[in-house]
Amino acid sequence: MSEPMIEVRHLTKRYAGCTAVADVSFTVAPGEVVGFLGPNGAGKTTTLRMLACYLPASEGEARVAGFDVFRHSLEVRRRIGYLPESTPLYPELRVDEYLNYRAQLKGVPGRRRRQRVSEVKELCGLADVGRRIIGQLSKGYRQRVGLADALVHDPELVILDEPTIGLDPNQIRHVRDLIKSLAPRHTVLLSTHILAEVELTCQRVLIIDRGRIVASDTPDKLRARLQGGREVVVEIHAPPPEAAQRLAALPGVARVAADAAGAWTQFRLECSGSEDIRPLVFEAAVQHGWHLRELRQEKQSLEDIFAALTRGEQETP
Amino acid sequence: MRAFFILWKRELTTYFYSPIAYVMMIFFLIIMGFSFWLLANVLAQGAPGVSVMRELFDSLFFWMTTLTLAPVLTMRLFAEEKRSGTIETLMTAPVSDPAVVLAKYFGALSFYGLIWAPTLVYVVILRMFSPLAAPPDPGPIVCGYLGALLIGAFYLAIGLFCSALTRNQIVAAIVAFALVCVAFFSGFLSFMVREEAARNVAQYVSSLAHMRDFARGVVDTRPVVFHLTGTALMLFATVKVIEARKWK
Known part of the structure; x- marks a missing residue:
């Protein structure tokens, strides 16, 4: 078997007075689309932030494409596209300016940049709004800009924190189709608290509750496993x-x-x-x-x- | 290095997206313009023994603008990224923490330089129309600008540090203003305390005294080293504050 894209071992994150993530272990193979499912406050965002090198773990280790997220943080960050939960963007920039800047920052070489930016704009349905100022876009479009940013450097691993939150049903369907189309070229790890989303987009589900992984399987098998009861x-x-x-x-x-x-x-x-x-x-x-x-x-x-x-x-x- | 230039360019251009920058530029030019008008008036009366550069660089107006400029130019830098959450996309891009801090700092310093640039016109005017027997020396002029740059560099670093501490721009500006005031007014201690050693220390750290020297055309290495190390210290502290999220 090839090297796993994500390898998490005994990952623990403690904040003052509370444990957000407790001894979590899992692996994700290249090309998989894995859903991270859990109620609000279960530790999804914290885990994703640790994988994206934004927060350090209190204990345990996490590797992305073989690189430790703490010691080889820059190598890891080059390989991931991360969309945080709140889709933070610079409201004063135009869509094109923002995507160009982000592509530059993520090291997309000059000659490929123009092409990549127009590719992701096409992919995320932003072709018509390139000249618009981000602050004036609707929530749905902003979400797509965030998604385009996560994909602009063609990362091996895409980490999406609640990618469909705040979208209308049509936009949700569009984003889900988009996520499905990313595999198997990209590995995708997405978090959500919407079950239907996982059933529709993911090959595998990790259910996390109060900082612990309580189940990990395909949606079908999970169902079958509990059919006995x-x-x-x-x-x-x-x-x-x-x-x-x-x-x-x-x-x-x-x-x-x-x-x-x-x-x-x-x-x-x-x-x-x-x-x-x-x-x-x-x-x-x-x-x-x-x-x-x-x-x-x-x-x-x-x-x-x-x-x-x-x-x-x-x-x- | 590559990331630094990309970030620096973005920081510098961001100033021109916000009205604060234009307001500060206008505020600065009005006050410096008034200061220059006063100077021109004094010269027109043919007052003897006027140190031209001291009127520009060691005046109340100079300090008023410099003390307010630094907090306002730097308050946004980290606080806004923290408030809007863009710090998360920024710090998960493949850029090192020092590159981000330095890019933000030099972005602010470049803009500070740009704000000063129009005052070069005053120098040209003075040299062309000076009623004095000899036009002002280039020495004090260059030194005056050097002093403004050094003091600005130190104060901007203080402002950047304060911005990294909070997610609220106003808090960042107020704390930065308080700190640059401490840096500025500590020089006044030399007039107040009787203790010889304390007076000496106050004399060494007094921005006011430094600027007076620069405006006279005297470049003492001590204030140069003082401001450069102060700047380096504040930038180092800022990098540590940004890294601090990794210690929790």
Whole structure:
């Protein structure tokens, strides 16, 4: 296997009195698009800032393309394009001036600069606004200018902190398509607290909660992994204790919870196996002469997985 | 080095995007113009023994402008980048911390030089129309400008340092103004304290005394070294402040 693009080992960041990132380890292979998912205040931005060489780690190490982010900071910074969360820009400059300046600063040689700037402008949908002053652009356009800045020197690794925040749905779709188009030429690490974003753009998800990585997998596998714990909801007209006993006896049922409402009782069956138990439930109902009003399987979305993994999360600033 | 020039160019051009620079330029030229008009008046009356350069470089007007110019020209440099968050994109670009500090500093110093440049016209006018028997010596003129540059260099470095400490431009300007005033008024201690040693020290660090010498055409190496080391110290401290985010 080739050298990982990002290699993070036991990364910890402590601020006075609180630990923002605690013992985080992960790797990202070249060409991957990885989503960094977590509730607000989970440590996403801090981790990205450490990778972008803006903040030093308290403990542990991080490497980008084989270079340590602290000791070979300049080498790392040459290889990354970083878009901070608030998309900071110089409002007094024109789009062209800004992108030219940034390309210069990031060492794009003179003869390639003009070409690169017009390429990223095309890519980010800025072709018509080159002469506009950044301060007068809408939030969506400013976000795109930030994105163009992150890409202008053709970096190996693109780090985007909340790239679609504050955009309208059309712009979000555009940015997502853009991010997808970056792979496999570029490696992308993006953070978000929007689950749909990860499902749509990323090949792999890292879920971070209170400074710790709680899951790391593809969106599909994450879902599959938690499918074992899915639930079947059945509402029948039957005496609860007896029906509960019989339902619990069905193969593949781990636990039964009853919720009586008049003559009807709603049972939630927690399944342990991967097989669909609904036919068995139906047969049992027929066999015992229960009236069946509802029978459905609750499919876990990534939202549920997220909620399950970050349960009990308290809002931290 | 490459990054330094790119940043320096951006810092210098940024002055012309903001109204503060134009306001300061006009303020400076009005006051220096008034100072020159007073000088011309004195000369027209044929007052003997006037040290021409002292009227320009050692006047109340000179100090008034220099003491206000430095904080105002430097207050934006780091504070604004911190407030708007652009410090993050700046410091994650492949540029070293000293390059950023030096580029900002020399950007400010270059603009300070540009503000002074129009006053060269006064010198030309004086040499052409001076009623004195002999036109003013070039020596004191060159020394006067050298002194203005040295003192400006030191005060701008103080201002840059203050700007790096905060994200609020106003706070940066006020703290810088307080510090340049300390640097300026410490010279007055030599009139106030009786202690011989303290008076000597005050004499050495007195910008007022230095400038008086320069305006007379005397280049003493002590004030030159004092201002250059002061500048270097402030720039070093600024680099450390910028690096300090990495110590937390």
